[in-house]
Amino acid sequence: MSLISCDNITKIYQTGEMKVKALKNISLEISESQFISFIGPSGSGKTTLLNLFGCLDKPTEGLLKVIDTDISKLNYIERAKFRGKHLGFIFQNFNLIPVLTVYENIEYPLVMVKSLPKKEREEKVLGLLDAVGMLDQKDKMISQISGGQKQRAAIARALTTDPKIVLADEPTANLDHESAYKVMSLMKKLSKEVGTTFIFATHDPKIVKEVDIVYTIEDGFLTKREDKSENGRQSNV
Amino acid sequence: MYNMIKIAVRNLFRQKRRSMLTIGIVAFGVLAVMLFTATAGSFKNIMVGQITDSMLGHIQIHSKGYVASLDNLPLDKTIKTKQIKKLKEILSSIPEIESYSFRILLGGMLSNYKDSTSIKLAAIIPENERKVVPLLEDRLVKGTFLKEGEILLPDLITKGFKSKIGDDIALVVTNADGSVNGQSFKISGIMESIVGPTGKYGYIHFDDAIAMLRMDSAEISEVAIRLNNFDDMKSVFTSLKKKLNKIKNKKGKPVFEIHTWEKLSPFYSIARMIDMMSLFIKIILIGIVLVSVMNVMIMAVYERTKEIGSLSAMGTLPSKIRLIFLFEGFFLGIYGSIIGTIISLITVYIVNISNVSIAFGRGSDILLKPSVSLSQIGTTVLIVVIVSMLAVLEPAIRASKMEPIEALR
Structure with a gap:
C-alpha cells in the first residue's frame, strides 16, 4: 500500500515580487515500512518536500496524497489533527519542551493529541524509553541530558502515537559521530520493529549508508532514486 | 488540562527574574488598591458615621x-397628628428600624436681653433623639443634655452673646398662623457647631415647641430613623417608600417624602468622591496588570516561536496552544494577587495595631480602622486575573495562529 503519493507536485514560494520554485514536478510513491532518505545540496528542496509530506505546507500544484488523504483539501485544524494521528517528527534541534522532563516530553503527544488514559500512557512511554535506552534518564530535565540523548528522546516522542510515517529533517546534524551512529541504528531498529516508515532529509553519509531508498533532489527536481534493498536498483527519475 | 497547567506554570519559571518582576508589579498594584480602599473606606465609614x-x-x-x-423651615408643611399615627404604624411594622425620632424644625429670634440674633432650632424628644443620633450628646462642649424649659445653643452663638451655662435667654417664634410667641429658656448646654445641614442648630424640648407654636396637637417637621444595620438602608428605604406612597392626600398625591442621609448631606459627594478615587485606583491597577503581563507574554511568544512550531507540528490544536498561554496569564495574575493580598493584610494589621487616628466632625482622635473584606479581596483578585488573561489573549491568539512551518524556520 502506498503511504505517500506525489503526482507532479510543484511548490512555489512568493518572496515579495519574486517567485521561487522550490519543487518542480515531483512524482513518487512511498510504501509502508520503508527507510528512506532525500539527499541533495542545501536549498535543493529536501526540507520543502518533507514539510509537504508532514502536512505542514501544501503544494502549489499537483496532487499529494498522504495516507490516502489529499492534504490540499485539509484546513489548518484538520491538518493539525491529521499530523497528530498519523505523523511523527524529529527535528534537527530536537525541539523538546524544556520545561518538561524526558518522560513528560515523550508522554506529551499522548496527553495533548491522543488523550490516552494515564495507565496506557505510562505503559507506552516506559516501553519507548526502554527501547531508546533512556529509562534511567526519564526524570531528568531536557537541559540535563546530552545531544545524543535528546535526539533519542525526540525519536521516542515521534513514535509515541504509533505514527505511520516519521519525518526527520537532518536528525544527526547536531550530533557527534558516535551519537549519530547510535541514533541511526536505533531508528533503523525501531523502523523494523514497529513497521513505521522513516523519511529523512539529510546531507549525512551515515544516514545514506543505512537507508533502503535514497532519493536525490537537485534544484527542486527529483533526479535520482537508488534502491539499496536486495531487489532494488538504481534509476534516474 | 492538568498538563497544560503544568506546562504553563513551569513556563513562568523559565525566566525567573522576569516573571518575578511581573508578579511583583501586579502584587504592588494589588497592594496599592487594597490599602487605598481599606484606608479610604475606613475614613468614609467614620465620616458617614459622624454625619448620621x-x-x-x-x-x-x-x-x-x-x-x-x-432653608425656610416652613411650619405649614408639617406632618399632622393623623398622619403621625399612620407613620408610627408603618415604622413599627419594619423590623429593620431600630428607632425613630420626631422633630419640629423652626426658626426664631434669640435674645440675651442685650443682643439678638436669628436661630434655627430642632425641637426634640431627648430620649428618642439619643437612640437615633447617639453622637448628638457628644457634641456638648459644656453643660448637660436637654430638659423641658432648657435650650442647647451652638457655640458660635454663645460666644457672640458671651452667654454661659445657666443664663436665661428669650426665644421668639412665629407660628403657622402668623402669631408671635415668646418664652424664656435656661441655657443647659453648649453644642459644638459642625459642618452640615443641621450642624449649627439649637435644640429645645419637643413639648416646649408645641406650647410656643400653640399647636392643638403634635405636628412634626420630620422623622429621623435609625436602622439596626446601616447596610440595609437601600432595602428599607425602598420598602418604606412603597408603603408611604400608598398614603395619598385628597388630590391623590403622596403625603410623604422620604430621603436617605445621602440626599440630605453635602458630605455624600465626598463619600462619592472617595468611591470614585477607589475606582480610579482600580483602573490604574488594570493598566499596570495589562501592560506588564502583556509585555512579558509578547516576549514569551517571541522567544518560544520554535517551540510553538514543534507543538503545532506534533498535532497540538491551536485551542490548546492558546490555553497554555492563557494559563500563564492566569497564574501571573493569581500569584501577583496572592502576594499582594498577603502584604496588604499584613500592612492593614500593622496600621490597626499602630492606632493611627484622624480628626473629623465631632471626633478629634478617631481611630482609623482600615479593614479588607473578603468581597474586596475577591473582587480585586478577580479583576487582576481577568485582566491578566485579557492581556495574554492577543499573544495567545498570535501563538495559536502561527503556521508551524514559519515558526520552525
Whole structure:
C-alpha cells in the first residue's frame, strides 16, 4: 500500500515580487515500512518536500496524497489533527519542551493529541524509553541530558502515537559521530520493529549508508532514486 | 488540562527574574488598591458615621415638598397628628428600624436681653433623639443634655452673646398662623457647631415647641430613623417608600417624602468622591496588570516561536496552544494577587495595631480602622486575573495562529 503519493507536485514560494520554485514536478510513491532518505545540496528542496509530506505546507500544484488523504483539501485544524494521528517528527534541534522532563516530553503527544488514559500512557512511554535506552534518564530535565540523548528522546516522542510515517529533517546534524551512529541504528531498529516508515532529509553519509531508498533532489527536481534493498536498483527519475 | 497547567506554570519559571518582576508589579498594584480602599473606606465609614449618628440619622421622612423649602423651615408643611399615627404604624411594622425620632424644625429670634440674633432650632424628644443620633450628646462642649424649659445653643452663638451655662435667654417664634410667641429658656448646654445641614442648630424640648407654636396637637417637621444595620438602608428605604406612597392626600398625591442621609448631606459627594478615587485606583491597577503581563507574554511568544512550531507540528490544536498561554496569564495574575493580598493584610494589621487616628466632625482622635473584606479581596483578585488573561489573549491568539512551518524556520 502506498503511504505517500506525489503526482507532479510543484511548490512555489512568493518572496515579495519574486517567485521561487522550490519543487518542480515531483512524482513518487512511498510504501509502508520503508527507510528512506532525500539527499541533495542545501536549498535543493529536501526540507520543502518533507514539510509537504508532514502536512505542514501544501503544494502549489499537483496532487499529494498522504495516507490516502489529499492534504490540499485539509484546513489548518484538520491538518493539525491529521499530523497528530498519523505523523511523527524529529527535528534537527530536537525541539523538546524544556520545561518538561524526558518522560513528560515523550508522554506529551499522548496527553495533548491522543488523550490516552494515564495507565496506557505510562505503559507506552516506559516501553519507548526502554527501547531508546533512556529509562534511567526519564526524570531528568531536557537541559540535563546530552545531544545524543535528546535526539533519542525526540525519536521516542515521534513514535509515541504509533505514527505511520516519521519525518526527520537532518536528525544527526547536531550530533557527534558516535551519537549519530547510535541514533541511526536505533531508528533503523525501531523502523523494523514497529513497521513505521522513516523519511529523512539529510546531507549525512551515515544516514545514506543505512537507508533502503535514497532519493536525490537537485534544484527542486527529483533526479535520482537508488534502491539499496536486495531487489532494488538504481534509476534516474 | 492538568498538563497544560503544568506546562504553563513551569513556563513562568523559565525566566525567573522576569516573571518575578511581573508578579511583583501586579502584587504592588494589588497592594496599592487594597490599602487605598481599606484606608479610604475606613475614613468614609467614620465620616458617614459622624454625619448620621450626630445629626441626620439614616433615613428621614418629611411632608411632601418640605425638603425643597428646608432653608425656610416652613411650619405649614408639617406632618399632622393623623398622619403621625399612620407613620408610627408603618415604622413599627419594619423590623429593620431600630428607632425613630420626631422633630419640629423652626426658626426664631434669640435674645440675651442685650443682643439678638436669628436661630434655627430642632425641637426634640431627648430620649428618642439619643437612640437615633447617639453622637448628638457628644457634641456638648459644656453643660448637660436637654430638659423641658432648657435650650442647647451652638457655640458660635454663645460666644457672640458671651452667654454661659445657666443664663436665661428669650426665644421668639412665629407660628403657622402668623402669631408671635415668646418664652424664656435656661441655657443647659453648649453644642459644638459642625459642618452640615443641621450642624449649627439649637435644640429645645419637643413639648416646649408645641406650647410656643400653640399647636392643638403634635405636628412634626420630620422623622429621623435609625436602622439596626446601616447596610440595609437601600432595602428599607425602598420598602418604606412603597408603603408611604400608598398614603395619598385628597388630590391623590403622596403625603410623604422620604430621603436617605445621602440626599440630605453635602458630605455624600465626598463619600462619592472617595468611591470614585477607589475606582480610579482600580483602573490604574488594570493598566499596570495589562501592560506588564502583556509585555512579558509578547516576549514569551517571541522567544518560544520554535517551540510553538514543534507543538503545532506534533498535532497540538491551536485551542490548546492558546490555553497554555492563557494559563500563564492566569497564574501571573493569581500569584501577583496572592502576594499582594498577603502584604496588604499584613500592612492593614500593622496600621490597626499602630492606632493611627484622624480628626473629623465631632471626633478629634478617631481611630482609623482600615479593614479588607473578603468581597474586596475577591473582587480585586478577580479583576487582576481577568485582566491578566485579557492581556495574554492577543499573544495567545498570535501563538495559536502561527503556521508551524514559519515558526520552525
